[in-house]
Amino acid sequence: GQNIDQPTEMTATEGAIVQINCTYQTSGFNGLFWYQQHAGEAPTFLSYNVLDGLEEKGRFSSFLSRSKGYSYLLLKELQMKDSASYLCAVMDSNYQLIWGAGTKLIIKP
Amino acid sequence: GAVVSQHPSWVICKSGTSVKIECRSLDFQATTMFWYRQFPKQSLMLMATSNEGSKATYEQGVEKDKFLINHASLTLSTLTVTSAHPEDSSFYICSARVGDYGYTFGSGTRLTVV
Numbered sequence: 485g486q487n488i489d490q491p492t493e494m495t496a497t498e499g500a501i502v503q504i505n506c507t508y509q510t511s512g513f514n515g516l517f518w519y520q521q522h523a524g525e526a527p528t529f530l531s532y533n534v535l536d537g538l539e540e541k542g543r544f545s546s547f548l549s550r551s552k553g554y555s556y557l558l559l560k561e562l563q564m565k566d567s568a569s570y571l572c573a574v575m576d577s578n579y580q581l582i583w584g585a586g587t588k589l590i591i592k593p
Numbered sequence: 594g595a596v597v598s599q600h601p602s603w604v605i606c607k608s609g610t611s612v613k614i615e616c617r618s619l620d621f622q623a624t625t626m627f628w629y630r631q632f633p634k635q636s637l638m639l640m641a642t643s644n645e646g647s648k649a650t651y652e653q654g655v656e657k658d659k660f661l662i663n664h665a666s667l668t669l670s671t672l673t674v675t676s677a678h679p680e681d682s683s684f685y686i687c688s689a690r691v692g693d694y695g696y697t698f699g700s701g702t703r704l705t706v707v
Contacts, residue, residue, distance in 0.1 A: 517696075526599075526686050526698040527637070571636065581627075581696065585636040 486510045488584035490572050495590045496562055504557045504570050504587045512577020518546050518557045519571040521586065527571055530557070559589075567591045595621045595691040599699025606677055606706055614672045614702045616687035622667035623689035627696075628660075631684040643670050677706045 487509045496502040508516070515534040519527035533539055533548035533555060545558040557570055572584040596619045606612050616626060625644050629637040641657075643649040643664035651657045661673040674681055687699040 524684070524701075524703065526701040528698075529696070532695075580639070580642075583636045583638075588634075 486574075486576065486582050488572055488574060488582055490570075490584045490587045492585070493588045493590065495592060496559075498562055498564060498591055498593050500562050501558065501560050502562060502589065504559075504572075504589065506555045506557070506572035506584055508553050508555070508572070508574045508582075508584075510574045510576045510582055513550060514575040514577065514579055516546075516548055516555050517571075517573040517575070517581070518544075518555075519573065521569045521571055523569075530570075562591050564591050564593070595689070595695070595697045597623070597687060597689050597697050597699040599687055599702060601702055602700060603703040604705070606704070608678055608706055609676055611673055611675045612677055612704060614674075614685055614687075614704075616670050616672075616689075616699045618668045618689055621689075621691060623670065624667060625690045626664055626670035627688040627690075628662060628670075628672050629686045629688065631686060637686065640672075674704065677704070679706045682706045 490506045517532050518530040520530050521527040531546035533546050538547045543560045548555045569586040569588050571586045573581045598617045600615050628640045630640050631637050639652050640655045641649045641651045641662050643662045645664050645667050649662035664670040682705050684701050686701045688696050691697050
């Protein structure tokens with residue numbers, strides 16, 4: 485079966501750094517997405533990785549290791565507005581998105 | 594950028610009635626539209642995939658006669674929840690594929706059936 489695992493909830497302090505991990509087992513692989521979703525809103529795109537390595541985009545970075553079926557999203561200089569759920573999704577061999585359950589990130593002052 | 598406009602944002606309806614949710618691609622042609630449902634504190638669950646001009650493909654366990662999907666044009670896809678019941682209360686989101694690897698989402702519809 486296809487499976488995406490990520491922690492249910494994480495807590496971090498404003499100004500700090502947090503890493504959200506995602507492991508996956510899917511039928512084929514055509515890339516991994518990270519989305520941010522605030523409560524009651526639709527997901528918004530953060531990153532897309534299809535090759536191994538680190539992609540940096542401002543305060544957010546995403547890492548992928550295809551051999552390990554592993555990715556992480558790194559958030560630096562955390563702000564209160566970063567409190568949200570972060571969804572990991574993998575595009576399988578049929579180009580369908582398989583979604584993780586999301587990680588709720590709580591930022592404390 | 595590619596934008597999908599979804600309406601209504603929220604709706605409350607009585608049990609037994611039907612509700613239509615619309616998703617319009619504003620500045621691009623959406624050949625494929627994905628319809629998701631999301632219950633509180635859960636991930637997005639794909640309900641069906643619709644392609645313009647053809648019948649939608651429903652995921653296992655999703656009743657096609659209850660969740661009617663119409664994708665009659667390249668800019669409009671609709672989901673109608675027929676004979677809604679309280680257990681259908683959920684957050685419904687549409688998503689369109691943009692290019693080969695991009696996806697854009699509608700703003701979502703919060704459905705409450707009373």
